[in-house]
Amino acid sequence: MSFVDYYSVMGIQKEAKEDEIKKAYRKLARKLHPDLNPNDKEAQKKFQQLNEANEVLSDPEKRKKYDQYGEHWEQGEAYEKARQSQHRSPNEGRQQFAGGADSADFSDFFNSMFGNSGEQKHRQAKFRGQDFNADLVVTLNEAYITHSKTLKIQDKNVRITIPAGIENGQTIRLKGYGGKGANGGPDGDLLISFSIPNNAQFKRLGNDLYITVDLDLYTAVLGGEKTIETLSGKIKLKINPETQNGLKLRLKGKGFPVYKKENEFGDLFVTYHVQIPKNLTEKQQELFKELQKSAQ
Amino acid sequence: MEFQDFIPIEIFCQEHGVEVSVISSFGEYGLLEISNYQEISCLCINQIENAEKLIRLYRELEINLQGIDVVTQLLDKIKKMQSEIVYLQNRLNLYEN
Numbered sequence: 001m002s003f004v005d006y007y008s009v010m011g012i013q014k015e016a017k018e019d020e021i022k023k024a025y026r027k028l029a030r031k032l033h034p035d036l037n038p039n040d041k042e043a044q045k046k047f048q049q050l051n052e053a054n055e056v057l058s059d060p061e062k063r064k065k066y067d068q069y070g071e072h073w074e075q076g077e078a079y080e081k082a083r084q085s086q087h088r089s090p091n092e093g094r095q096q097f098a099g100g101a102d103s104a105d106f107s108d109f110f111n112s113m114f115g116n117s118g119e120q121k122h123r124q125a126k127f128r129g130q131d132f133n134a135d136l137v138v139t140l141n142e143a144y145i146t147h148s149k150t151l152k153i154q155d156k157n158v159r160i161t162i163p164a165g166i167e168n169g170q171t172i173r174l175k176g177y178g179g180k181g182a183n184g185g186p187d188g189d190l191l192i193s194f195s196i197p198n199n200a201q202f203k204r205l206g207n208d209l210y211i212t213v214d215l216d217l218y219t220a221v222l223g224g225e226k227t228i229e230t231l232s233g234k235i236k237l238k239i240n241p242e243t244q245n246g247l248k249l250r251l252k253g254k255g256f257p258v259y260k261k262e263n264e265f266g267d268l269f270v271t272y273h274v275q276i277p278k279n280l281t282e283k284q285q286e287l288f289k290e291l292q293k294s295a296q
Numbered sequence: 297m298e299f300q301d302f303i304p305i306e307i308f309c310q311e312h313g314v315e316v317s318v319i320s321s322f323g324e325y326g327l328l329e330i331s332n333y334q335e336i337s338c339l340c341i342n343q344i345e346n347a348e349k350l351i352r353l354y355r356e357l358e359i360n361l362q363g364i365d366v367v368t369q370l371l372d373k374i375k376k377m378q379s380e381i382v383y384l385q386n387r388l389n390l391y392e393n
Binding site: 029030033035036038039128167168169170185197198203204205206210 | 311345348349352353356357367371374375378379382383385386387389390
């Protein structure tokens with residue numbers, strides 16, 4: 001638990017008057033309000049700090065106590081005395097924004113100094129709880145199939161099903177797993193953003209997959225077959241004679257499953273990378289020279 | 297839609313401590329879709345989240361209807377741009393190791 005400088009949170013001087021506090025609060029609330037900064041965790045954190053700072057500084061009694069003991073709250077006795085003598089003060093003339101969040105979500109410092117008076121609601125209106133955001137990393141292979149994962153959310157194990165085809169950066173919403181609602185309002189939701197890095201072999205764009213396949217020079221020149229590994233199993237490719245380096249082919253329906261659409265798949269794009277042989281023997285060099293002569 | 301998919305505006309307003317006129321003006325301004333179910337003005341459940349957001353902007357930040365309209369339009373633009381960024385990042389990944 002560390003000391004929170006409420007004056008710097010609100011960007012005001014220690015001598016700030018009531019109307020300056022109000023003005024600073026309004027200005028910052030407009031900047032940091034969660035509805036105006038969706039998915040911005042930093043802004044949401046700052047907004048909570050702002051509410052906390054306003055809760056203290058806009059209440060003369062709390063402000064006095066904060067000014068007196070705030071910075072030295074660890075120096076027990078006097079602080080403890082002050083804490084024990086605390087009583088709830090009227091909220092007239094003060095404003096508290098919920099911002100879709102649970103305004104009781106104050107710092108340990110606040111709760112230690114002022115008890116849980118921050119939980120006091122200034123309105124009886126019911127509000128939905130704050131939406132929580134979480135990031136989840138899923139491998140490309142995992143994202144290829146519908147699978148389940150168990151997440152720990154607020155000390156509860158929640159089993160979620162991740163549909164095949166989920167995209168990198170896509171967000172899914174779990175209803176009711178967010179912050180507690182205010183005044184009996186419904187709980188917020190949990191928004192899970194998925195991060196799906198490409199693996200060494202495959203790259204993905206939308207529902208299409210891209211793969212580069214190494215081809216030895218001889219197969220590229222003379223043709224043949226090549227077996228490649230895809231996310232759905234092995235595929236045998238027929239290589240035409242005189243296949244050029246960089247040739248790209250499209251295998252329809254061999255890409256990634258389309259999100260929430262059964263039996264629909266994107267395409268697989270294969271790019272051939274023809275490898276020039278290394279460490280040729282003398283005999284091989286001779287043969288290549290012969291080839292060169294025949295081509296001139 | 298079924299009856300359980302709607303909440304009468306009057307009940308919604310009681311729950312949220314707002315005047316019915318506020319919700320009606322959101323509707324008139326095109327910020328909220330107000331439905332009529334058996335001649336009762338209602339909000340469809342998929343509109344509730346939006347309605348709560350509008351109330352917060354209106355009441356907590358004291359933004360007027362025109363302001364809210366601008367804010368919601370800009371937020372929509374941000375959302376679109378964010379999905380475009382994700383798409384472009386994914387596309388860029390194709391060319392990066």
